[in-house]
Amino acid sequence: MSADDRHAFPDPEVAAHIRMTRRNLLRLTVAGAAAAGVGTVLSACGVSSSPSPTAGGSGSGGKPSFAAGTTINADYMKSGTYDKAAEAIAPVFEQVTGGNIKISTNAWADLNKQNVTDLVTGTGQFDVMSGEWWIVDGFPYLLPLDDYVKRDNFGGDYIPNLFQPGPSNFYQGKRIGVPFSADCITVIYNSELFKNAGVEPKWDNWDDFIATMDSLKGKLPSGVYPHVFQFGAPEQPGSLFLAAYGGTLIASDNTYKVERDKALRALDVIKRLVDYGPPNAKSLSIDEATAVFLQGNAAALLSWPSFVRTVADDPSQSKVVGKWAVGSLPGPGFPLLSCWNHFISKQSKNPDLAWEWIKTYSNVDNGTEFMLKYGVGSPYDATYTGPEASKHAYDWPQCGKNLARAKPVPYSNDVWQLLYNNIGDFLTGSATADEVIDRWHAGWAKYEVPPSLIESAVGQGLKAS
Amino acid sequence: MAHADPLGGGSRRREGLWLAGFSVPALLLVVGVQLFPFLYSAFLAVQDWSLLRSPQPKGFAGVDNFLWVLADPVFQVSVRNSVMITGVSVVAEVVLGILLAYLTSGSTWRLRAIRTVLILPMVIAPVAAGTLWRMLLNTQSGLVAVLSGTTGLPSPEWLSDPAWARIAVIMLDVWQWTPFVMLVVVAGLAGIPGEVLVAAAIDGATRWQSFWRVELPLLMPVILVAVMFRTLDSLLSLDSVYSLTAGGPGYSTHTITYYIYNLGLRNFDFGVAAAASWMFMAFTTVVIVVMFRLHRRVDVA
Numbered sequence: 001m002s003a004d005d006r007h008a009f010p011d012p013e014v015a016a017h018i019r020m021t022r023r024n025l026l027r028l029t030v031a032g033a034a035a036a037g038v039g040t041v042l043s044a045c046g047v048s049s050s051p052s053p054t055a056g057g058s059g060s061g062g063k064p065s066f067a068a069g070t071t072i073n074a075d076y077m078k079s080g081t082y083d084k085a086a087e088a089i090a091p092v093f094e095q096v097t098g099g100n101i102k103i104s105t106n107a108w109a110d111l112n113k114q115n116v117t118d119l120v121t122g123t124g125q126f127d128v129m130s131g132e133w134w135i136v137d138g139f140p141y142l143l144p145l146d147d148y149v150k151r152d153n154f155g156g157d158y159i160p161n162l163f164q165p166g167p168s169n170f171y172q173g174k175r176i177g178v179p180f181s182a183d184c185i186t187v188i189y190n191s192e193l194f195k196n197a198g199v200e201p202k203w204d205n206w207d208d209f210i211a212t213m214d215s216l217k218g219k220l221p222s223g224v225y226p227h228v229f230q231f232g233a234p235e236q237p238g239s240l241f242l243a244a245y246g247g248t249l250i251a252s253d254n255t256y257k258v259e260r261d262k263a264l265r266a267l268d269v270i271k272r273l274v275d276y277g278p279p280n281a282k283s284l285s286i287d288e289a290t291a292v293f294l295q296g297n298a299a300a301l302l303s304w305p306s307f308v309r310t311v312a313d314d315p316s317q318s319k320v321v322g323k324w325a326v327g328s329l330p331g332p333g334f335p336l337l338s339c340w341n342h343f344i345s346k347q348s349k350n351p352d353l354a355w356e357w358i359k360t361y362s363n364v365d366n367g368t369e370f371m372l373k374y375g376v377g378s379p380y381d382a383t384y385t386g387p388e389a390s391k392h393a394y395d396w397p398q399c400g401k402n403l404a405r406a407k408p409v410p411y412s413n414d415v416w417q418l419l420y421n422n423i424g425d426f427l428t429g430s431a432t433a434d435e436v437i438d439r440w441h442a443g444w445a446k447y448e449v450p451p452s453l454i455e456s457a458v459g460q461g462l463k464a465s
Numbered sequence: 466m467a468h469a470d471p472l473g474g475g476s477r478r479r480e481g482l483w484l485a486g487f488s489v490p491a492l493l494l495v496v497g498v499q500l501f502p503f504l505y506s507a508f509l510a511v512q513d514w515s516l517l518r519s520p521q522p523k524g525f526a527g528v529d530n531f532l533w534v535l536a537d538p539v540f541q542v543s544v545r546n547s548v549m550i551t552g553v554s555v556v557a558e559v560v561l562g563i564l565l566a567y568l569t570s571g572s573t574w575r576l577r578a579i580r581t582v583l584i585l586p587m588v589i590a591p592v593a594a595g596t597l598w599r600m601l602l603n604t605q606s607g608l609v610a611v612l613s614g615t616t617g618l619p620s621p622e623w624l625s626d627p628a629w630a631r632i633a634v635i636m637l638d639v640w641q642w643t644p645f646v647m648l649v650v651v652a653g654l655a656g657i658p659g660e661v662l663v664a665a666a667i668d669g670a671t672r673w674q675s676f677w678r679v680e681l682p683l684l685m686p687v688i689l690v691a692v693m694f695r696t697l698d699s700l701l702s703l704d705s706v707y708s709l710t711a712g713g714p715g716y717s718t719h720t721i722t723y724y725i726y727n728l729g730l731r732n733f734d735f736g737v738a739a740a741a742s743w744m745f746m747a748f749t750t751v752v753i754v755v756m757f758r759l760h761r762r763v764d765v766a
Binding site: 109112113116120136137138140141231232234278280282283284288291292412413414417421422423424425426427428430431439442443446447448450 | 516517518520533538539603604605606622623624625626627711712713714715716717727728730731732733734
């Protein structure tokens with residue numbers, strides 16, 4: 001963001017945040033007055049008080065608390081969601097703190113590469129980074145945040161499980177990440193198609209779900225399919241496997257292993273699901289599968305609500321406005337959780353300002369705001385139970401329930417790749433289910449489970465005792 | 466009688482200093498940007514270093530990394546895919562390139578314009594070309610599927626069927642790089658003396674005999690150069706696979722470069738990735754040596 005941009009008249013998106021600025025300024029004034037009062041008392045008692053520039057989140061009296069020109073660089077996935085949200089609040093942050101922020105964006109595949117390279121080489125290009133379990137290679141180079149969290153009493157608003165190891169990233173027992181989004185794969189359905197077919201959108205497990213799809217098959221209009229899934233996006237069938245599996249992912253001897261019987265059943269579920277999708281089901285990418293649902297050509301979509309909600313409610317892009325709802329994901333497995341964390345690099349020269357940015361971005365108000373505007377799943381409890389949730393009764397409350405049972409995988413990137421690529425071979429008929437499991441175990445035997453992921457697996461109940 | 470040295474000893478030293486002054490910076494640059502990474506990758510290839518396990522190399526690993534790669538079934542699949550995709554692509558490009566060269570050789574403005582249009586795919590970044598083809602082959606709304614639907618032809622599952630996905634990668638390579646072969650052959654054709662062809666005609670050679678017995682042997686050196694460039698380039702290609710199929714479905718379009726990319730830049734398994742790179746380099750060196758030998762033999766003939 002150039003200096004000109006910062007001083008330009010805010011666009012409507014930014015202007016919407018000005019009310020937040022006013023509120024923040026009011027808070028800061030009150031906080032500043034309180035700090036000044038405490039300072040006076042402490043001085044009177046002979047106690048030297050030289051508060052950190054970030055104490056309480058800003059300087060006294062709402063004045064900028066960081067030296068002009070202090071700049072941090074934060075990176076986000078180029079997705080029109082997290083990055084847009086960051087760009088929208090940047091002017092507010094700069095106004096309140098007096099520091100500057102540069103938002104960098106990268107496509108997902110490049111983001112991890114950029115982050116890890118930056119961390120390992122000690123370049124220090126990014127102060128604030130965004131990612132989750134797949135950045136595990138860079139964990140040793142990230143700043144522990146426990147002191148900041150404790151000092152600012154940060155974290156009380158999250159959905160409880162999201163602030164625990166796993167969804168929140170930890171390294172050697174110390175917190176290195178705090179979540180700023182949460183989403184999990186689930187079933188999104190077209191209530192009108194279900195109603196017209198006389199079928200209840202209700203299921204507890206995958207057998208129920210497949211039976212429901214079977215009931216729909218003969219009752220839907222021509223060209224409309226019971227469900228659609230992004231089988232063509234290489235890593236996505238992995239999330240379907242986890243949803244159908246229900247076993248442990250790490251054996252008692254701390255090696256990667258699945259329970260064969262449960263894994264065989266899960267692979268069978270995946271294969272059976274293909275039959276209820278469109279004829280080109282196996283080639284559909286995330287966008288293509290979403291488009292099938294939005295055009296009203298599928299009764300159910302297995303996907304991530306954050307990819308769907310803003311477009312599904314837009315009449316220019318969707319034929320299901322007012323007709324879609326979020327359902328629960330069948331068991332016995334778990335909905336794969338995508339829980340983006342903010343991190344601070346140990347190389348950051350301005351970690352205090354970086355923490356201020358994290359706090360500015362990650363709070364209940366913004367969580368709800370970003371969910372409304374950009375479809376970003378909020379990690380905060382209040383979003384799903386607050387007044388705004390009642391206006392989105394077809395979506396938010398169920399999403400909140402889904403998030404409460406969602407889990408991240410305790411996998412590094414190489415282990416995850418082995419999982420989903422072999423499922424890909426299974427779907428194309430290049431490998432049988434037994435061969436897939438043999439390949440997993442043979443491939444995974446080469447990898448040690450990093451201690452931080454064992455910690456995560458134990459916390460999520462995904463490690464055999 | 467001793468001749469006076471036109472350049473005295475002092476002048477020669479000065480000239481040497483000047484030469485060194487000009488060449489040493491360039492040499493240092495080459496050492497910095499080529500030799501150092503080259504040697505460092507050799508060092509990494511014998512180190513036990515995965516970023517996931519340790520922020521520093523954990524120590525000397527001997528040939529373990531090489532054995533790890535050789536035993537990895539994904540590597541074996543990747544080698545098979547690379548050889549198959551490169552082999553079929555290069556043969557198709559050479560045949561089509563020669564055909565197009567004959568159709569478009571000449572210096573009229575129309576032929577020059579046609580050649581200009583034909584080389585357009587070459588100037589598209591491979592990653593953009595891959596994305597473009599991904600859209601074209603989209604089974605739902607891609608142009609290929611739509612045209613198939615209109616004409617009543619069945620449209621295969623281009624990117625979700627292993628065989629068709631490999632064909633899609635080959636098609637992309639052929640579409641983008643056949644014009645390169647065409648350009649090389651057009652240049653070669655321009656270098657064939659007209660008298661040779663006239664002599665062949667006077668001797669009673671048919672058009673086919675003239676092509677097969679006269680022009681093709683004369684073109685062979687340039688064709689071999691094109692084959693060498695295309696073979697290396699196709700083996701080294703990563704971006705088209707990355708953007709078109711992401712190596713899938715499953716492992717069906719994993720190539721060696723995609724395999725190395727995954728090991729090194731997605732999984733940060735530096736030791737194993739460096740070992741795989743050295744094995745790949747050894748393989749491509751053998752390919753180059755074979756090509757050069759063939760080239761020399763053709764030149765001599």
